[in-house]
Amino acid sequence: MSELIKQACDKSYEAWKSFKNASYATRKSLLENIATEIENLGDELIQTAMEETNLPEARLSGERARTCNQLRVYGKHVTDGYWAAAYIDTAIPDRKPLPKADIRKINQSIGPVVVFGASNFPFAYSTAGGDTASALAAGSTVLLKAHPAHLKTSKLVAKAISKALENLNLSQDIFIHIEETDFSAGKALVQHPNVKGVGFTGSHTGGMALVKYAQEREEPIPVFSEMGSINPVVILHENYDDALQMKVAQLAGAITLGVGQFCTNPGLILMLDGPVLEGVAAQLSEAISKSGVGKMLHPGIEKAYLENYKTALSQKGVELIARSSDVDLPGMAVVAKTSSENFLSNPKLHQEVFGPYSIIVACKDLEDLLNVYEHMEGQLTSSIFVEPGRFEVQQVFVDVMSVKAGRIIVNGVPTGVEVCHSMVHGGPYPSTTDGRFTSVGQDAILRWVRPVSYQNFENEVLPDGLKNANPLNIPRLVNGVWTSEGL
Amino acid sequence: MSELIKQACDKSYEAWKSFKNASYATRKSLLENIATEIENLGDELIQTAMEETNLPEARLSGERARTCNQLRVYGKHVTDGYWAAAYIDTAIPDRKPLPKADIRKINQSIGPVVVFGASNFPFAYSTAGGDTASALAAGSTVLLKAHPAHLKTSKLVAKAISKALENLNLSQDIFIHIEETDFSAGKALVQHPNVKGVGFTGSHTGGMALVKYAQEREEPIPVFSEMGSINPVVILHENYDDALQMKVAQLAGAITLGVGQFCTNPGLILMLDGPVLEGVAAQLSEAISKSGVGKMLHPGIEKAYLENYKTALSQKGVELIARSSDVDLPGMAVVAKTSSENFLSNPKLHQEVFGPYSIIVACKDLEDLLNVYEHMEGQLTSSIFVEPGRFEVQQVFVDVMSVKAGRIIVNGVPTGVEVCHSMVHGGPYPSTTDGRFTSVGQDAILRWVRPVSYQNFENEVLPDGLKNANPLNIPRLVNGVWTSEGL
Structure with missing residues (x-):
């Protein structure tokens, strides 16, 4: 010493x-x-x-x-x-x-x-x-x-x-x-x-x-x-309508905000496979493609981000949906997609990619979606996008999220940590050491x-x-x- | 498993x-x-x-x-x-x-x-x-x-x-x-x-x-x-008078209560050497000698107690003041005495002797007494016996005790843990793992x-x-x- x-x-x-x-x-x-x-x-x-x-x-x-x-x-x-x-x-x-x-x-x-x-x-x-x-x-x-x-x-x-x-x-x-x-x-x-x-x-x-x-x-x-945390966002919407489009626009902004260098960056999107997912993927793809390439905090973070998103994209069954540059660049935004089977069987996909990266996981049905969420490790936040009034399905997810996360957000993005009495910025291990x-x-x-x-x-x-x-x-x-x- | x-x-x-x-x-x-x-x-x-x-x-x-x-x-x-x-x-x-x-x-x-x-x-x-x-x-x-x-x-x-x-x-x-x-x-x-x-x-x-x-x-x-904890009792009285005698009677009771098998048992008495200490020692000696021999909880505790008080009594400069039986018996109450130098230089004397045992440490002056207390490890409780109104000297000890202990008692014994809102039964390590x-x-x-x-x-x-x-x-x-x- x-x-x-x-x-x-x-x-x-x-x-x-x-x-x-x-x-x-x-x-x-x-x-x-x-x-x-x-x-x-x-x-x-x-x-x-x-x-x-x-x-x-x-x-x-x-x-x-x-x-x-x-x-x-x-x-x-x-x-x-x-x-x-x-x-x-x-x-x-x-x-x-x-x-x-x-x-x-x-x-x-x-x-x-x-x-x-x-x-x-x-x-x-x-x-x-x-x-x-x-x-x-x-x-x-x-x-x-x-x-x-x-x-x-x-x-x-x-x-x-x-x-x-x-x-x-x-x-x-x-x-x-x-x-x-x-x-x-x-x-x-x-x-x-x-x-x-x-x-x-x-x-x-x-x-x-x-x-x-x-x-x-x-x-x-x-x-x-x-x-750190990958901050799952569960999309439960049954239609790809105006209301969902507004939320997805917010989500795209949250993925790229500050070149993704926030612990509450939404790194995982869980939803049912089908036309709603297609709509969300297309919208994210367009937004992310146009989002530009930011400059990251320091060379260490740039290097790690480049390595980590490349590793993620090289995993079996992972499909690139959008990238904000044609050549690999640090600070480039990336959105990928995979199936629930792939995600569940590959722990590498659960790891945080610190930067403007997110992956959509296509689930077969609600039970499958719930199962994927339940296999996640402890998180700082978890979010739900859902139509107002659909209390029953919300209750099911809120119940499991209250075990896994420090903060649960309905129809909002996890970035933006309000400094107030009721804020919990802390969650079960490994998001923090003492939730x-x-x-x-x-x-x-x-x-x-x-x-x-x-x-x-x-x-x-x-x-x-x-x-x-x-x-x-x-x-x-x-x-x-x-x-x-x-x- | x-x-x-x-x-x-x-x-x-x-x-x-x-x-x-x-x-x-x-x-x-x-x-x-x-x-x-x-x-x-x-x-x-x-x-x-x-x-x-x-x-x-x-x-x-x-x-x-x-x-x-x-x-x-x-x-x-x-x-x-x-x-x-x-x-x-x-x-x-x-x-x-x-x-x-x-x-x-x-x-x-x-x-x-x-x-x-x-x-x-x-x-x-x-x-x-x-x-x-x-x-x-x-x-x-x-x-x-x-x-x-x-x-x-x-x-x-x-x-x-x-x-x-x-x-x-x-x-x-x-x-x-x-x-x-x-x-x-x-x-x-x-x-x-x-x-x-x-x-x-x-x-x-x-x-x-x-x-x-x-x-x-x-x-x-x-x-x-x-x-566990040895729960120091600091006696600051300037005269061996009726008020102190009543407190020492309580203290003798606390040492032998429940055959000493409480985590708040007072195992250490710190005071200035001199006539007040002589009075306290004599009173404790008489009370302890007459206190009888209790039956301990189980053979494991009996064995450990016998070993531990024998070890303590065999340390250099430790004097036996009183014992409640002429022959070594588990459950026998024991009070010993030593000097601050001996106590400070011998970590064995800081260890808890789980049972009806306590040791008086004779200090040279208030500074020495404070120094001995400050060398103690974390405690569940610490007590002060003092004349009412002597705020200055109390404040000095309360200040150091609030760093070392979970509960500070003035003119009372540590045994008897009230179940109430304001109870703290927990203290800095090693008394507990999370104070x-x-x-x-x-x-x-x-x-x-x-x-x-x-x-x-x-x-x-x-x-x-x-x-x-x-x-x-x-x-x-x-x-x-x-x-x-x-x-």
């Missing part, structure tokens, strides 16, 4: 000992200050990110706005306070056979966490992205392993965070930017005893490597790896906390969230009833 | 596919029915448990009452419904730049779970104990690995559960009693792909073996092993659920908990505000 990593982990832990007790108001100010300082970076940030990631200006401006919004959302969420799950059970001294003590509990930070910046969201899931914002909101300090594909961008954002900490006279060690890009640095961070949690978005191989490092530790720690948590939306904070009980305490020594008067004005479960009133 | 285990896991999964959708009211009825059927077993249950566990009638009657109470508490908790974390964010079709879809989320069962019965709570943490009750409450089916030390008792309780399922016309496979007592059965259960979670209370070796089995799976699953959860109290249900998002759904297809009218009458977070009103 490099001396630099060791020192960073020690500093982070020292800073955490005080930051864990920072008031909710301070944490909110910090998150809001970071948002403002990121905005203050102005055009330099966008230009730097454009150079490093090939992403267009409009996308990056939008992503910056989303990132600053996320920071402010988590800020508000901290002071809203129900994430803290503050519970109070008051004493019953004369209870028989034994008296009952006053017991209270509240969520607190698990400790310093390591966040790995994601390449496909250089703002929103990188340096000051959702993992960092939710961890700071929880009262955790953050060791941020910068993504080598946008190191300059990451440094700029780290500078904004540093400025925000300075503005508030908070320790610079609350957020430490790790610029060592070699593989061993990540391992050393995950295995340092001071680190108590890990957030990662990226490949299956990368995510599971972190899990292995964490398992080798003396003390196990939670690793939240969000690793009990989300990495987008307010509840992402729950990955970084654990409850602590306080029994028989004098009011003065309790954490503020549990004091009688409810000075933080948060909702609390008092003797089984939610209230914001003091005792 | 034995054919019996395979069949059991398949049956459990089939039953789960329907039980996961059972209404909250049905789950409540099931839990209440189990409680009633356990009561209906009458004296036969108590007599059988007395024969198998050596526990006295009063203790077992009390534990049965606690167990039935737990079942009813989880039943009420299911219909109270806030564990479900039902969130609704309604659509904003005209939002700019993009419309917002209607998104809702709710917690659902993770799948069938395996519960390992604990030997030290033959009712409350065994067959129909807290793990089983919270899992059924969550909508999980249960594969119960009976504890070989009270197999007859376990069979009787399983019969009561079977009767309750029959009363409600529910599948017998919702609860499956596994009577294979060999080691390989437990491994096979944890490694079966149909199993999605594990609950265990017992030794560190046993608990970590289950974690290893789970890690070897293709799909990782959560393992909640509650593995973010509790195994006692209503929130124990959260170990067995994960959230699922529903986007753009017609009302008819939503889970009941998310339907517009709020037919389950549960509290829901609607656009960021908690309410029980319908939409």
